[in-house]
Amino acid sequence: ETGVTQTPRHLVMGMTNKKSLKCEQHLGHNAMYWYKQSAKKPLELMFVYSLEERVENNSVPSRFSPECPNSSHLFLHLHTLQPEDSALYLCASSQEVQRGADTQYFGPGTRLTVL
Amino acid sequence: GESVGLHLPTLSVQEGDNSIINCAYSNSASDYFIWYKQESGKGPQFIIDIRSNMDKRQGQRVTVLLNKTVKHLSLQIAATQPGDSAVYFCAENRRYSTLTFGKGTMLLVSP
Numbered sequence: 001e002t003g004v005t006q007t008p009r010h011l012v013m014g015m016t017n018k019k020s021l022k023c024e025q026h027l028g029h030n031a032m033y034w035y036k037q038s039a040k041k042p043l044e045l046m047f048v049y050s051l052e053e054r055v056e057n058n059s060v061p062s063r064f065s066p067e068c069p070n071s072s073h074l075f076l077h078l079h080t081l082q083p084e085d086s087a088l089y090l091c092a093s094s095q096e097v098q099r100g101a102d103t104q105y106f107g108p109g110t111r112l113t114v115l
Numbered sequence: 116g117e118s119v120g121l122h123l124p125t126l127s128v129q130e131g132d133n134s135i136i137n138c139a140y141s142n143s144a145s146d147y148f149i150w151y152k153q154e155s156g157k158g159p160q161f162i163i164d165i166r167s168n169m170d171k172r173q174g175q176r177v178t179v180l181l182n183k184t185v186k187h188l189s190l191q192i193a194a195t196q197p198g199d200s201a202v203y204f205c206a207e208n209r210r211y212s213t214l215t216f217g218k219g220t221m222l223l224v225s226p
Contacts, residue, residue, distance in 0.1 A: 045213060
């Protein structure tokens with residue numbers, strides 16, 4: 001609907017597993033973002049990419065590893081996660097990463113459960 | 116500290132009523148504000164935005180008001196419908212496009 005797709009929509013994994021989340025945007029945007037949404041907490045920005053270059057990393061544990069091979073695709077590689085990492089992971093894109101009005105468009109999210 | 120927050124966690128209204136959702140922000144340097152709607156099982160959806168050089172902006176059935184004096188933002192939904200039931204977030208743009216979100220307000224519309 002928004003031009004941002006995410007797969008898988010649901011993921012259950014054990015703490016020793018390695019998995020990846022995928023995001024694709026069809027809007028021709030140059031910036032992409034990963035957010036974490038936990039119950040009863042505001043959206044937390046994790047990573048920001050501009051033209052495939054990481055421009056912000058908000059003190060995210062190294063068990064989360066982003067990858068942006070091109071401006072349309074964004075991955076989040078997951079490794080040795082903890083149960084408290086269970087959350088909805090949202091991808092977003094915007095035209096540019098710049099100060100000022102630049103609306104972000106969100107994908108539907110991946111509901112992650114870590115057992 | 117700097118924050119973007121919502122006054123009411125849940126707002127219950129009757130279908131056809133007008134709804135008002137409030138948001139407070141603390142950073143006077145913020146120059147762009149957005150309201151998002153998030154339905155169950157979906158990502159946040161852009162509703163309406165406003166720049167700091169404006170105090171009011173209208174969309175289809177929605178109006179955003181910005182009071183910079185008291186650092187307050189509100190979203191008004193006219194003739195609320197059951198399909199408007201969702202969580203509503205305000206977001207503040209401080210630098211680049213790094214949005215800071217409030218916790219959200221749940222709007223419940225009963226027929």
